[in-house]
Amino acid sequence: MQFEKKFIIFILLFFSIFRLSLLSTPSTISYNNQLIDIPIPDDFLEDYQEYIDLFPSLNAALGQPLVVNQSPSLEIMSWRSSYNFRGIILIPQYFNRECTAVIVMHPWSVNEEAWGLKVPEPHGVCFDTPDSLDGYKSHMETKIQPFIDAVRPYVKHIAFSLPGSKDTLRKNIYLSGGNKSIQAQKSLQHLLDQFNYFGYSIPTSLSLNPLLPITDYFRLFPPLDASDYYNGKGFWNLPIPLHTSLLWNESDLFFFDGEGYESIKRQLKKKGIKNILLCGYALNLCIKGSVLGYENLKKDFNVLIVADACLSSSRATPFTPLLTFSDIFDCSLNNLMTQTSWVKPQQNTLSTFQNKSLSNIDGKKAQPH
Numbered sequence: 001m002q003f004e005k006k007f008i009i010f011i012l013l014f015f016s017i018f019r020l021s022l023l024s025t026p027s028t029i030s031y032n033n034q035l036i037d038i039p040i041p042d043d044f045l046e047d048y049q050e051y052i053d054l055f056p057s058l059n060a061a062l063g064q065p066l067v068v069n070q071s072p073s074l075e076i077m078s079w080r081s082s083y084n085f086r087g088i089i090l091i092p093q094y095f096n097r098e099c100t101a102v103i104v105m106h107p108w109s110v111n112e113e114a115w116g117l118k119v120p121e122p123h124g125v126c127f128d129t130p131d132s133l134d135g136y137k138s139h140m141e142t143k144i145q146p147f148i149d150a151v152r153p154y155v156k157h158i159a160f161s162l163p164g165s166k167d168t169l170r171k172n173i174y175l176s177g178g179n180k181s182i183q184a185q186k187s188l189q190h191l192l193d194q195f196n197y198f199g200y201s202i203p204t205s206l207s208l209n210p211l212l213p214i215t216d217y218f219r220l221f222p223p224l225d226a227s228d229y230y231n232g233k234g235f236w237n238l239p240i241p242l243h244t245s246l247l248w249n250e251s252d253l254f255f256f257d258g259e260g261y262e263s264i265k266r267q268l269k270k271k272g273i274k275n276i277l278l279c280g281y282a283l284n285l286c287i288k289g290s291v292l293g294y295e296n297l298k299k300d301f302n303v304l305i306v307a308d309a310c311l312s313s314s315r316a317t318p319f320t321p322l323l324t325f326s327d328i329f330d331c332s333l334n335n336l337m338t339q340t341s342w343v344k345p346q347q348n349t350l351s352t353f354q355n356k357s358l359s360n361i362d363g364k365k366a367q368p369h
Contacts, residue, residue, distance in 0.1 A: 035061035035089060041077075045308060045328075045339055059087025066336075067275060067302050069096035072346045073154040076277075078304050078336040081329055091336065093304065094346065095275045101157040101253075101268065102148065103297075105280030105287050107140060108163070109243045116192040117240060120199045124231040125224055127281070128313050136281060136311060140245040143309050144279060147340045148246070154345055157271065158252045160242055161280070161292045165258030167239045174242070174254045188239055199232040257291040264292060265300055275302045277343065279309035283327040294335055305331060308339045 040060040072094035079090045109115045110127045119126045119133075128136065148158055162170065169191070172184035208216040228235070242248065255264050268276075276297055280287060287293055287310060297303045312324040328337065 031066070032064045035063055035085065038062050038090070040088070041090075043341060044079075045325075059085070061085060061087065061089050063089050063091045065092045065094060067093045067095065069094055069099060069275070071096055073097035074100065074151070075344055075346045076304060076338050077342040078338045079332065080336055081332040083333075088332070093275075093302075093336075095155075095302075097154050098156050099272050099274040100155045100277070101159055101271075101273045101275070102151060102155055102277045102279070103159045103161055103255075103292055104144060104148070104246070105161050105278065105292060106163065106282075106290065107144070107160060107243045107246050107280055109241045112137075112244060114244045115241050116189060117238065118197040120197045120231045120235055122198075122201050124197070124199050124235070125226040126231065126235070137243070137245055139311050140243055143340065145246055147279065147306065147309050147343070150340070151277070151343055155277070156273065158249070159255060160246070160248065160252065161255050161257070161290070162242065163240050163257050163290075164236070164238075166256040170239045170241065170254070170256070174248065174252075177250050188241060192238060192241075195234070195238060196232060197235070199228070199230040199235075255292060259291075261291050261296045265296075268301070273301065275304075277304050277306055277338075279306040281311055282313040283310045283324060283331060284312045288331070294331075298335065304336050304338045306340060306343070307332075307337045 038060050040058050044058075074095040074097070076093045076095060077090055078093055079088045081088050106127075108117075108127050110117055111119060111130060111133045117126075119130045127133065152158060160174075164170075169184045169188045172180045173188065174181075176184070202221070206217065206220045208220070226236070242254075253267075255267075278287065278294060278297065283305075287305070289295055294303050294305060307328045310324070310328075312327045331337065
C-alpha cells in the first residue's frame with residue numbers, strides 16, 4: 001500500500017513538472033514585423049570591392065531583433081532580401097559568447113607549395129580552377145583571418161570544416177599537438193607529394209540518344225565532374241589539409257565531412273552552441289549543400305552567413321566578384337546575411353538598434369510600413 005501511494009505521488013509530481021516545462025517553453029513567440037524605411041547603410045558590402053560587385057542602389061528597411069541572448073557579447077546587424085518588400089531588410093541580432101561558434105567552410109590547401117596538394121591535370125576539379133586559387137589565398141589573408149582574429153574573444157569556438165573522413169594524419173595534426181602533430185605533418189606532406197595528380201582528358205566523342213541528344217550531352221559531359229575519370233583514382237581519399245594562410249589554435253574545432261551532419265550537430269549541441277557565423281568557400285557549392293552547409297545547419301541553429309568572408313566558385317571565368325554578388329543575393333532570399341564589419345563587440349544597451357528604428361537615421365526621418 002505504501003509503495004502504491006509513493007508511486008502515485010511520483011506520477012503526479014512527474015506530470016506536474018512536465019506540465020510546467022511545457023508552460024515555460026511556448027510553442028510560438030509573437031514577433032513585431034513592422035518595418036521602418038531607412039537609407040541603405042553606406043558601408044553595405046563595401047569593404048574589399050575586389051571580391052564583390054554591387055548594384056548601385058537598393059531599398060532598405062529596419063526590423064526588430066530575432067535573436068537576443070542574455071548577456072550578449074556580440075551585436076550583429078544582419079540582412080535579408082525580399083521580393084515583397086522590394087529591397088533588403090536589416091535585422092539586428094545579439095549573440096552570447098557561450099552559445100556562438102564561427103565555422104569556416106572548406107578552406108582547403110590546394111596548389112600550395114607548403115603541402116603539395118594540386119588540382120589534377122589536365123581537366124580535374126578541386127576547389128576551383130588553378131588560375132583562380134591565388135584569389136582565394138588573398139581572400140583568406142585579407143578577410144577570413146582578420147575576421148577570426150577580431151571575433152575570437154567573443155565566441156566560444158572557431159571551427160574549420162574539411163572534406164573526407166577523420167583520418168589519423170589530420171587528427172594528429174590538428175587535434176593532438178606536440179611531437180605527434182609534427183610527425184603527422186611530415187607524413188602528410190610526403191603522401192601528398194607522392195600522389196599522381198593526373199586524370200583523363202575531356203572525351204572527344206560522346207554516344208548520345210538520338211531522341212534526347214541535349215539531355216544525354218549534359219548527362220555525359222556535366223558542368224562539374226570531380227570523379228576519378230578527371231581527378232584520378234584515389235584523389236578524394238587524400239587527407240586535404242587546412243590552407244596555411246589561416247592560423248588555428250589547439251582549442252579550435254575541426255570537423256570532417258565524413259563524420260556526417262547528425263554526429264557534428266550532436267557535438268555542437270553538447271558544447272552549448274546555438275548560434276553560428278558561417279563563412280568560407282564556396283558560396284554556391286559547399287557553403288550551401290555540404291555536410292555543414294547552411295541547408296543543414298539552419299534546421300538546428302541560428303545561422304548568419306558572413307557574406308564578405310565568402311567567395312563563390314569562379315566557374316572558370318574572370319567574373320568571380322559579379323558571381324559572388326549574385327550568389328549572395330540568391331542566398332539572402334532564405335537566409336540572414338551579415339558582413340565582417342557588422343559583427344561587433346556588444347558595448348551598448350539592447351536598445352541601440354531599436355532606438356535607431358524609431359528616430360532619425362543619417363538625418364532622414366524613418367518611415368514605418
